[in-house]
Amino acid sequence: MNALVRNLRVVRRMTAADIAQQSVYRGAWIIFMLANICMPIISLLIWRTALASGAQLPVDERYITTYFVLLGVVTMATSSWMAGFLAQDIRLGKLSSWMIRPASLLAGFVANNLSEKFLKLFALVPMIGIVWWIFRDSMNIPAGPGRWALFAISILLGAMLVFTIDILIASLAFWMDDVSALVQARVIIASVLSGSVVPLALMPEWSRGFVDHQPFRYTVSFPVEIVAGQLTGPELLAGLGFQLGYVVVFAAITRLVWSAGIRAYSAVGA
Amino acid sequence: MTPVHDLPPVIAAHDLTKTYTFHQQRAGLGGALKSLVKRKYETRLAVDRVTFSIGRGEVVGLLGPNGAGKTTTLKMLSGLLYTTSGDLQVLDHTPSDRKHDYLRRIALVMGQKTMLWWDVPAMESLLLHKDMYGLSTAEFDRNVAELAELLEVEHLLNVQVRKTSLGERMKLELMAALVHGPEILFLDEPTIGLDVVAKARVRSFLADVNKLRGTTILITSHDMDDIEALCSRVMIIDHGRLQFDGGLDDLVRTAQPRKLVRATYASPVEADQLNGLDGVSAVEVSGPTVKLEADRERAGFVMEQLTRLGPLVDLDVADADIEDIMRDLFLRRSTLGDAP
Numbered sequence: 289m290n291a292l293v294r295n296l297r298v299v300r301r302m303t304a305a306d307i308a309q310q311s312v313y314r315g316a317w318i319i320f321m322l323a324n325i326c327m328p329i330i331s332l333l334i335w336r337t338a339l340a341s342g343a344q345l346p347v348d349e350r351y352i353t354t355y356f357v358l359l360g361v362v363t364m365a366t367s368s369w370m371a372g373f374l375a376q377d378i379r380l381g382k383l384s385s386w387m388i389r390p391a392s393l394l395a396g397f398v399a400n401n402l403s404e405k406f407l408k409l410f411a412l413v414p415m416i417g418i419v420w421w422i423f424r425d426s427m428n429i430p431a432g433p434g435r436w437a438l439f440a441i442s443i444l445l446g447a448m449l450v451f452t453i454d455i456l457i458a459s460l461a462f463w464m465d466d467v468s469a470l471v472q473a474r475v476i477i478a479s480v481l482s483g484s485v486v487p488l489a490l491m492p493e494w495s496r497g498f499v500d501h502q503p504f505r506y507t508v509s510f511p512v513e514i515v516a517g518q519l520t521g522p523e524l525l526a527g528l529g530f531q532l533g534y535v536v537v538f539a540a541i542t543r544l545v546w547s548a549g550i551r552a553y554s555a556v557g558a
Numbered sequence: 559m560t561p562v563h564d565l566p567p568v569i570a571a572h573d574l575t576k577t578y579t580f581h582q583q584r585a586g587l588g589g590a591l592k593s594l595v596k597r598k599y600e601t602r603l604a605v606d607r608v609t610f611s612i613g614r615g616e617v618v619g620l621l622g623p624n625g626a627g628k629t630t631t632l633k634m635l636s637g638l639l640y641t642t643s644g645d646l647q648v649l650d651h652t653p654s655d656r657k658h659d660y661l662r663r664i665a666l667v668m669g670q671k672t673m674l675w676w677d678v679p680a681m682e683s684l685l686l687h688k689d690m691y692g693l694s695t696a697e698f699d700r701n702v703a704e705l706a707e708l709l710e711v712e713h714l715l716n717v718q719v720r721k722t723s724l725g726e727r728m729k730l731e732l733m734a735a736l737v738h739g740p741e742i743l744f745l746d747e748p749t750i751g752l753d754v755v756a757k758a759r760v761r762s763f764l765a766d767v768n769k770l771r772g773t774t775i776l777i778t779s780h781d782m783d784d785i786e787a788l789c790s791r792v793m794i795i796d797h798g799r800l801q802f803d804g805g806l807d808d809l810v811r812t813a814q815p816r817k818l819v820r821a822t823y824a825s826p827v828e829a830d831q832l833n834g835l836d837g838v839s840a841v842e843v844s845g846p847t848v849k850l851e852a853d854r855e856r857a858g859f860v861m862e863q864l865t866r867l868g869p870l871v872d873l874d875v876a877d878a879d880i881e882d883i884m885r886d887l888f889l890r891r892s893t894l895g896d897a898p
Contacts, residue, residue, distance in 0.1 A: 291658065294689065294690070294692055297689040298686065298689050298690055300689075301685060301686045301689045302686065305675055305678055305682045305683075305686065308677070308678050308682070309675060309676075309677040309678055312677045381671070382671070384633075384638050384666075384668070384671060385668070385671050385672065385673045387637070387638055387656065388636050388637065388638065388661065388664070388665070388666045389661060389673075389687075389690055390658045390661035390662045390690055390691065391690045551640050553638070553639070554578060554639070555633050555638040555639055
């Protein structure tokens with residue numbers, strides 16, 4: 289059987305099992321979903337109030353509204369929570385039970401992310417739908433399907449980028465005793481530089497060059513900008529090129545670090 | 559040392575060596591702060607130039623005290639660890655390459671690590687293995703039915719794993735490890751923590767698997783009953799070196815060259831009646847009972863002499879308990895023979 293087909297079957301089976309397992313912990317599931325939706329809605333209300341109070345921003349109310357309504361979906365779709373789990377599996381030797389089986393070691397983590405998204409979609413989509421309906425008259429909604437298709441592609445690339453960065457950070461656990469500080473630092477840096485807390489369009493002018501080209505922009509902000517913003521055709525293409533480039537570069541670095549890490553793996557514990 | 563098997567080897571290790579590098583840190587705040595600035599790294603030799611081969615269908619016990627290098631050896635054989643030096647071939651593969659064809663022909667069960675998903679029934683994990691190992695539905699159903707019957711776990715397959723007992727879980731672990739029909743089964747302390755009934759069931763199952771499927775089994779265990787019940791051959795590792803490789807009987811003969819003799823007479827025996835009896839030691843006389851150790855070669859002569867001391871009620875001749883032998887060996891850290 290072809291290795292790709294076999295691994296896809298494994299991912300499908302693991303995703304189904306993960307959904308079954310995560311369904312056991314309903315309370316945690318609800319809290320995670322509320323966390324995903326609450327922050328963008330609170331931010332939306334704050335920025336709309338600021339605009340209504342006469343704040344001078346480089347973007348208008350329609351941009352801000354569209355941005356924060358879509359933010360919950362994009363953050364959920366591109367997020368990954370596996371760095372801490374993978375690092376722990378490496379440190380405690382739990383990776384061993386997967387290494388002795390003939391499937392990609394990442395299948396479990398891909399499945400875990402997919403199952404998380406599948407479960408969150410159930411509640412997130414209706415909630416976003418309600419917010420969308422409330423603010424529908426003050427949002428930028430692209431007319432044709434082209435932008436939505438690019439939005440979907442960009443979300444997929446963003447998810448791959450976050451996933452790859454997560455594996456890279458977790459892989460350092462092959463050499464370091466504890467990478468939780470790095471994981472935490474990544475979360476804090478990414479929340480600012482990805483545009484999850486403040487839209488990158490509101491960043492100071494002097495930081496534009498850096499902010500527009502750093503990788504975290506392409507994990508959240510760029511997909512949202514495709515719908516909410518006024519990106520021109522060349523800007524869109526350049527952005528997608530950057531996004532794809534970051535995915536390829538991080539994937540190559542991660543593959544190198546992972547391969548070296550597996551050689552250094554000490555499989556602690558009996 | 560002469561190998562006890564003449565079967566084609568499925569495992570061949572030559573000068574297998576593994577070293578670990580780690581840093582030492584003194585206890586306390588001072589030690590922690592010091593380690594932030596300067597660390598002292600040390601290298602530990604876990605497995606030291608070990609050479610052996612194992613034939614298809616053999617059941618071999620890998621013994622040694624804690625930290626001797628048993629589990630490290632098992633991890634190298636199963637592909638979890640890269641070797642530092644030496645040659646290692648298992649089923650004509652280098653294990654650390656972790657090729658699909660290799661991984662689908664082996665299984666590793668670690669007594670303290672689980673392969674099963676905790677929150678869902680074991681059947682979910684078995685179905686995952688069906689996909690991982692590319693088993694057909696017919697093959698999967700047949701294997702599951704056979705293993706479930708042998709292990710008596712039919713009623714547990716659809717129960718959440720976390721709701722099963724330790725013994726039940728180990729049976730399910732074995733089932734998950736064997737559902738794809740591996741040619742080699744590596745077992746690391748498979749009966750640890752189990753009660754006597756569960757241990758007996760697991761041992762009997764493993765013996766059946768070896769007999770019915772011809773599965774080669776390499777097992778580490780601190781429970782000598784596991785070893786006696788399953789292994790015709792044992793390898794003893796200590797300080798990373800292979801100290802003994804041979805049959806269990808050879809081990810007993812080499813490590814404990816004396817037989818334990820216990821004779822009970824119809825009436826009390828005087829100690830001086832045993833004076834002049836050659837080749838005996840550790841003589842104890844208690845009323846009508848005489849206990850002594852006799853040289854293996856002179857055991858027949860000693861027994862003949864004992865029959866002349868008076869009317870015998872009972873005569874028992876035995877080898878030393880394997881558990882005692884191993885305890886003595888580990889305490890003495892003695893070298894039993896030349897490592898191959």
